[in-house]
Amino acid sequence: MALLGSILGLAVAIPLWTGFDNATSAMQFVERTPWVSRFSINYALGVDGISMLFVLLNSFVTVIVVIAGWEVIKEKVSQYFAAFLIMSGLMNGVFAATDAILFYLFFEAMLIPMFLIIGVWGGPNRVYAAVKFFLYTLLGSLLMLAAFIYLYNVTNGSFDIVDFQRVPLAKDVQILLFFAFFASFAVKVPMWPVHTWLPDAHVEAPTGGSVVLAAITLKIGAYGFLRFNLPITPDASHALSGFMITLSLIAVVYIGLVALAQTDMKKLVAYSSIAHMGFVTLGFFIFNVQGMEGGLVQMISHGFVSAAMFLCIGVLYDRVHSREISAYGGVVNTMPKYAFFAVFFGMANAGLPATSGFVGEFMVILGAIKVNFWYAFLAATTLILGAAYTLWMVKRVIFGEIANDHVRTLTDINGREMLFLGVLAAAVLLMGIYPQPMTEVMHTTVDALLKHVAAGKLN
Amino acid sequence: MTVSSLNLALAAPEIFLLVMTLIVMIVDLFSAAEKREGRLFFLSIFTLVLVAASLYAPLDAPRYAFNGMFVVDGMAVILKAAIVIAVAMVIIYSRAYLVARKLFSGEFVLLVLFATLGMMVMVSANHFVSLYLGLELFALSTYAMVALNRDSAVSTEAAMKYFILGALASGLLLYGLSMIYGATGSLDVATVAKIIEASHANDPLITFGLVFVVAGLAFKLGVVPFHMWIPDVYEGAPTAMTLFIGSAPKIAAFGFIMRILADSMGGAVGDWQGMLVIMSVLSLALGNIVAIAQTNLKRMLAYSTISHMGFMLLGILAGTKNGYSASMFYSISYALMTLVSFGMIMLLSRAGFEAENLDDFKGLNQRSPWYAFLMLIVMFSMAGIPPFLGFWAKLTVLEGALNAGYTWLVVFAVLMSVIGAFYYLRVVKLMYFDAPTDSSPIIADAGFRGLLAVNAFGLLALGLFPGALMTACLNAIQRSF
Numbered sequence: 001m002a003l004l005g006s007i008l009g010l011a012v013a014i015p016l017w018t019g020f021d022n023a024t025s026a027m028q029f030v031e032r033t034p035w036v037s038r039f040s041i042n043y044a045l046g047v048d049g050i051s052m053l054f055v056l057l058n059s060f061v062t063v064i065v066v067i068a069g070w071e072v073i074k075e076k077v078s079q080y081f082a083a084f085l086i087m088s089g090l091m092n093g094v095f096a097a098t099d100a101i102l103f104y105l106f107f108e109a110m111l112i113p114m115f116l117i118i119g120v121w122g123g124p125n126r127v128y129a130a131v132k133f134f135l136y137t138l139l140g141s142l143l144m145l146a147a148f149i150y151l152y153n154v155t156n157g158s159f160d161i162v163d164f165q166r167v168p169l170a171k172d173v174q175i176l177l178f179f180a181f182f183a184s185f186a187v188k189v190p191m192w193p194v195h196t197w198l199p200d201a202h203v204e205a206p207t208g209g210s211v212v213l214a215a216i217t218l219k220i221g222a223y224g225f226l227r228f229n230l231p232i233t234p235d236a237s238h239a240l241s242g243f244m245i246t247l248s249l250i251a252v253v254y255i256g257l258v259a260l261a262q263t264d265m266k267k268l269v270a271y272s273s274i275a276h277m278g279f280v281t282l283g284f285f286i287f288n289v290q291g292m293e294g295g296l297v298q299m300i301s302h303g304f305v306s307a308a309m310f311l312c313i314g315v316l317y318d319r320v321h322s323r324e325i326s327a328y329g330g331v332v333n334t335m336p337k338y339a340f341f342a343v344f345f346g347m348a349n350a351g352l353p354a355t356s357g358f359v360g361e362f363m364v365i366l367g368a369i370k371v372n373f374w375y376a377f378l379a380a381t382t383l384i385l386g387a388a389y390t391l392w393m394v395k396r397v398i399f400g401e402i403a404n405d406h407v408r409t410l411t412d413i414n415g416r417e418m419l420f421l422g423v424l425a426a427a428v429l430l431m432g433i434y435p436q437p438m439t440e441v442m443h444t445t446v447d448a449l450l451k452h453v454a455a456g457k458l459n
Numbered sequence: 460m461t462v463s464s465l466n467l468a469l470a471a472p473e474i475f476l477l478v479m480t481l482i483v484m485i486v487d488l489f490s491a492a493e494k495r496e497g498r499l500f501f502l503s504i505f506t507l508v509l510v511a512a513s514l515y516a517p518l519d520a521p522r523y524a525f526n527g528m529f530v531v532d533g534m535a536v537i538l539k540a541a542i543v544i545a546v547a548m549v550i551i552y553s554r555a556y557l558v559a560r561k562l563f564s565g566e567f568v569l570l571v572l573f574a575t576l577g578m579m580v581m582v583s584a585n586h587f588v589s590l591y592l593g594l595e596l597f598a599l600s601t602y603a604m605v606a607l608n609r610d611s612a613v614s615t616e617a618a619m620k621y622f623i624l625g626a627l628a629s630g631l632l633l634y635g636l637s638m639i640y641g642a643t644g645s646l647d648v649a650t651v652a653k654i655i656e657a658s659h660a661n662d663p664l665i666t667f668g669l670v671f672v673v674a675g676l677a678f679k680l681g682v683v684p685f686h687m688w689i690p691d692v693y694e695g696a697p698t699a700m701t702l703f704i705g706s707a708p709k710i711a712a713f714g715f716i717m718r719i720l721a722d723s724m725g726g727a728v729g730d731w732q733g734m735l736v737i738m739s740v741l742s743l744a745l746g747n748i749v750a751i752a753q754t755n756l757k758r759m760l761a762y763s764t765i766s767h768m769g770f771m772l773l774g775i776l777a778g779t780k781n782g783y784s785a786s787m788f789y790s791i792s793y794a795l796m797t798l799v800s801f802g803m804i805m806l807l808s809r810a811g812f813e814a815e816n817l818d819d820f821k822g823l824n825q826r827s828p829w830y831a832f833l834m835l836i837v838m839f840s841m842a843g844i845p846p847f848l849g850f851w852a853k854l855t856v857l858e859g860a861l862n863a864g865y866t867w868l869v870v871f872a873v874l875m876s877v878i879g880a881f882y883y884l885r886v887v888k889l890m891y892f893d894a895p896t897d898s899s900p901i902i903a904d905a906g907f908r909g910l911l912a913v914n915a916f917g918l919l920a921l922g923l924f925p926g927a928l929m930t931a932c933l934n935a936i937q938r939s940f
Contacts, residue, residue, distance in 0.1 A: 131888065139877045
């Protein structure tokens with residue numbers, strides 16, 4: 001039933017891709033009905049070259065998550081799938097909303113199913129993780145709401161994001177607004193130093209929850225930067241780009257080192273997510289086409305790769321009920337097919353050429369080197385760090401002698417697991433070898449956005 | 460003075476309610492014990508429905524009755540309708556609970572109806588004397604309601620506290636009003652408004668009187684530092700009475716404050732604005748922070764009320780029509796949310812058992828996913844998470860305050876509501892993440908179940924389509940002021 005729903009969702013999303021007009025940066029497939037006339041809020045949806053990709057990614061990942069949860073979830077199954085489908089719908093709404101309040105509504109409402117997913121089906125420390133996740137994100141988003149209301153007054157009563165983007169604003173106002181948005185999206189991304197909720201949430205969430213968190217919700221933060229920070233406060237974005245780049249580089253380097261020290265597989269992947277998202281924000285705030293497109297490609301790619309990594313860990317966890325690296329070793333002997341996928345996704349996570357991870361990272365580094373050699377240099381360390389922590393984990397878990405009896409009794413992946421891992425692997429390879437269709441779709445939009453940002457909007 | 464100049468027709472709903480209340484009194488007297496409960500229930504609901512229907516009037520310019528002592532304007536009509544509906548819901552929710560405790564008597568119904576009459580007069584009064592009259596009729600009825608369970612020491616204590624502090628507040632209010640009378644020579648709202656407007660609020664006597672008036676109002680609303688009675692009364696009173704005190708009176712209190720502060724002392728807005736800012740800040744902080752430490756759900760909701768009233772003040776202190784209408788929307792939304800939350804407490808209570816501790820909600824999802832879901836809606840709505848009604852209520856008041864230039868206050872309120880979200884989340888956590896300690900079945904009659912579902916899903920429905928109610932509030936305020 002849930003599978004049917006999610007496949008329907010994907011099927012509905014596909015015409016977005018095929019019918020999409022690459023030549024314009026304006027919103028397409030626009031839908032608009034007046035909703036709350038007191039505040040002239042519209043129920044307005046539409047997609048451009050950026051959001052369309054995420055709607056597709058979201059619909060795709062939902063199908064995977066539903067398949068992945070199929071036999072694994074044994075308690076309150078109907079509630080589990082209901083929560084995921086609601087969540088998926090809300091996230092599509094976030095990406096498609098063109099009215100600020102509508103965006104906010106989806107953005108916040110999304111917390112409710114996620115809170116329940118972590119809290120009901122999560123690991124032993126789930127209550128702490130769920131509450132921390134909720135309050136962290138709530139604090140940020142409420143500040144964003146205050147910024148929306150302020151902009152509503154400035155634009156003489158409109159909550160339309162396009163009007164927000166047009167209205168001229170003084171520099172100091174822009175900086176305040178920038179920080180209000182920053183509070184909301186930096187937590188979501190998450191950027192260093194407000195990332196601490198993520199490892200907790202990831203570790204405690206059930207596999208499906210981790211996948212959705214890593215693949216989609218993190219993207220919402222970065223998407224928010226593109227949709228709100230850059231176009232609404234372009235001058236502040238320029239002024240604060242050094243600040244943002246510094247935070248991004250700290251995420252890339254420092255968090256990369258932290259990941260190296262983890263003994264919990266999920267935690268390791270969680271930290272690697274933060275480092276990868278650092279790449280994304282770095283790409284956005286160097287203000288050139290390579291950087292931004294690279295950031296976007298990285299987002300999509302990370303959506304697939306991190307989803308796959310969490311699913312791989314989930315496969316082991318379902319069998320052994322441990323996430324500790326030390327509990328494993330020599331898995332390849334008992335699960336050869338699984339080992340193939342795990343190694344493949346590990347490579348993709350490390351950014352091996354011909355996988356999707358490489359394309360985004362390479363484009364961002366290329367963009368960064370045009371701005372400043374040292375940005376690029378520091379960013380490039382991730383290729384080493386990423387390889388180090390991922391492959392080291394893969395080595396300790398998959399290869400070597402069979403470590404204990406748990407591993408000896410493992411059974412290899414079944415058809416269902418093969419199906420979702422295989423589909424993801426194909427997607428990762430395809431994007432790594434032939435990323436053209438994706439960059440084509442986003443190109444016009446990115447160009448227009450960069451022009452808008454460069455023009456500034458001081459009055 | 461002739462009868463026709465009194466414009467009695469305008470007060471028809473109130474007069475009808477009074478007559479019906481007296482009839483209920485007689486019916487109570489002459490009914491056999493086994494038929495009494497059903498008759499009282501039917502009659503009171505019947506009365507309230509008719510009153511609500513008779514309120515219907517186009518939103519027009521204000522019309523006056525009783526030589527200007529009584530006004531019917533858009534605000535009064537909407538608030539009265541909300542009050543009457545809320546009271547009818549209280550009676551439906553309370554029936555089984557009170558019957559199980561042998562408290563569903565003629566006195567309860569009478570007191571509720573009299574209190575309702577008092578509230579209706581409060582929001583429709585246009586003269587300090589009629590305002591006070593309505594207030595006292597309401598207040599005296601509720602004092603008695605809290606004490607209705609006379610064998611319970613806790614209830615009696617709560618009633619005593621409520622009465623003493625309430626009487627003190629009434630005294631403060633009267634004292635303040637008398638000073639304003641001294642300064643302006645009138646008790647009529649419109650005349651006072653004109654004189655204050657003309658004097659540009661420079662008269663120290665008016666300012667002095669205003670301080671007392673605001674203190675009295677703050678007590679009735681239960682905002683810090685006049686909040687002390689709220690937790691004790693909420694906890695001590697039988698839950699049905701708490702439900703009553705927590706819902707409709709908040710709407711009435713809003714109307715009352717509007718009549719006194721905005722209607723008659725709109726000219727002195729600068730004087731009362733500052734006081735409300737302080738009270739709002741304190742309420743938001745104290746209500747939200749202290750609520751975290753509570754283990755008793757009724758007490759927690761009491762502190763949450765305090766913070767909600769702090770939120771509501773944000774709209775009033777803006778001093779603009781946008782702000783007023785936002786607060787009006789807030790008070791109605793809040794009443795709707797409170798009804799479900801206390802309804803849930805009564806649902807889980809049985810004869811001889813009060814489900815008033817947070818732990819009583821443990822594992823509700825396993826006992827009944829349906830009721831847990833309803834409670835989840837209320838909790839998220841109170842925390843102000845979209846797409847529920849509470850979000851729009853917060854949005855409108857924040858917009859009102861921001862529009863009036865209180866940016867720092869809005870940011871403060873936002874931070875406080877994050878703290879507030881924590882204890883609402885804790886309820887959700889208890890229901891969904893914990894295992895139940897109590898596995899007794901949850902029993903309720905069809906009326907209760909239906910109303911609870913309609914009420915909770917109303918929060919969702921109004922959250923998805925808040926436009927109509929919001930516009931109605933705005934139109935009402937614009938035509939009334």
